[in-house]
Amino acid sequence: MSDFQNPILPRMAFITNIIDETSDTKTFKVEFEGGGKGDFLHEPGQCAMLSIPGVGEAMISVTSSPTFKDFLEFTIKRVGRLTNIIHQLEVGDQIGIRGPYGNNFPYKLLEGKDILFIAGGFALAPLRSLINYVLDDEHRKDYGKVDIIYGARSVDDLCFKRELFENWPKKQDTQIYVTIDRAEEGWDGHVAFVPTYLEELQPSPENKYALTCGPPIMIKFVLQNLQKLGYQDDHVITTLEMRMKCGIGKCGRCNIGSKYVCLDGPVFFLDQLKQLPQEY
Ligand SMILES: Cc1cc2nc3c(=O)[nH]c(=O)nc-3n(C[C@H](O)[C@H](O)[C@H](O)COP(=O)(O)OP(=O)(O)OC[C@H]3O[C@@H](n4cnc5c(N)ncnc54)[C@H](O)[C@@H]3O)c2cc1C
Ligand code: FES
Structure with a gap:
């Protein structure tokens, strides 16, 4: 049995690169012992539990695309005990990883469609996995136009600057x-909150799915504006961030109504969310 068939056993990985995205957010590139991703085979939108022995663990989105064959990447915001300690790690240090967990963005359903990505702050991280999947040379022909609306409080708070300003515009x-x-x-460049920029750009909903991720206040107004633009609830997709403990549907920490975000999510269509109790 491989280690990843035991759903709660973390496996140690080595940090091979660290990118300072903003003053409180870093991207960690990791590989398992012997190199590469081993049998950690994730799909865009899935997460993993990252841990430091004796400190704790936290659910983090896999921000790298499955098309990056030799490594995994996690973008982590410093908010508390564990993430503070992870931020002190250096290249060569080890970190525990278990997963992949959760569902994924419906990238097969999106084939042949235009895609609108809307993100705020470090929440571009989960969408980045799908963006790099769709923009990969092997898959680009399977998808229509890609528009990415992304905002942050300041220039310093923009993540993934190289991809935003150099790599993605060339696709x-x-x-x-x-x-x-x-x-x-x-x-x-442009100055406005993300929902206002969306209103200004007026992207047509025709043959298009919208995927959005960001702070709750941004999501609230983005969803309202998408509705005004004519996007149907079954063509709007977002991700939820509940507190999690086990990550595998056992502890009940992340449940909303009949759903466990760690199993049934974190990716939800808006029409699915509207059927849940408003606890999120
Ligand atoms: C599906 C999913 C994907 C996630 N992806 C990422 C990611 O890619 N990058 C990243 O940096 N973080 C991500 N998170 C959030 C991350 O799991 C928490 O920030 C982490 O648990 C913080 O651990 P800590 O010990 O450093 O902070 P703690 O000491 O546990 O908490 C610090 C503060 O953050 C609050 N907090 C902790 N977790 C959450 C949460 N899930 N939602 C709202 N508030 C919370 C606490 O109430 C407290 O105020 C994700 C969470 C989920 C559920
Ligand atoms: S985190 Fe335990 S049930 Fe979801």
Whole structure:
């Protein structure tokens, strides 16, 4: 039996690179002993439990695309005990990983469709896995136009700058719209909150799915604006972040009504969310 067939056994991985995304967010590139991803085979949108022995563990989205064959990446915001300690780790240090967990973005259903990604702050991380999957040379022909609306409080708070400003704009039929909340010196790009920018851009819902991820207040207004633009609830997809403990549907920590976010989510269509009690 491989280690990943035991659903709660973490396996130690080595950090091979660390990218400072913002003042409180870093991307960790990891490989298992012997190199590569081993048999950790995730799909875009899935998560993993990351741990430090004696400290704790936390659910984190796999931000790398499955098309990145030799490593995994996790983008982690420093918010508390575990994430503070993870931020002190260096290249060569070890971290425990168990998973992959949860469902995934419906990337097969999206084939032949245009895709609108809308994200705020470090919540571009879960969408990035699907973005790089769709924009991969092998898959690009399977999808229509890709538009990415992304915003953060300031230029310093924008994550994945190299992909946003260099790699993704070079891809076929791909438009990137970046905005920051308030004007600042040196920035000649757009200034507006993400939901307002969406309203200004007025992307048509025709033959299109919208995927959104961000702070709750952003999601609330993005969903309202998508509705005004004519997007149907079964064409709007988002991810939920509940507190989690086991990650495998055993502890009941993440349940909303009849659903366990760790099993049935974190990816939900808006029409599914509307049937759940408003606890999230
Ligand atoms: C499906 C899923 C995907 C996630 N993906 C990522 C990711 O890609 N990158 C990332 O940095 N984080 C992600 N998170 C959040 C991450 O799991 C928490 O931030 C983490 O548990 C914090 O651990 P800590 O010990 O550092 O903080 P703690 O000391 O446990 O908490 C610090 C503060 O954050 C709050 N908090 C902790 N967890 C959550 C949560 N899930 N929702 C709301 N508030 C919370 C606490 O109430 C407290 O105020 C994800 C969570 C879920 C459920
Ligand atoms: S985290 Fe335990 S049931 Fe979901």
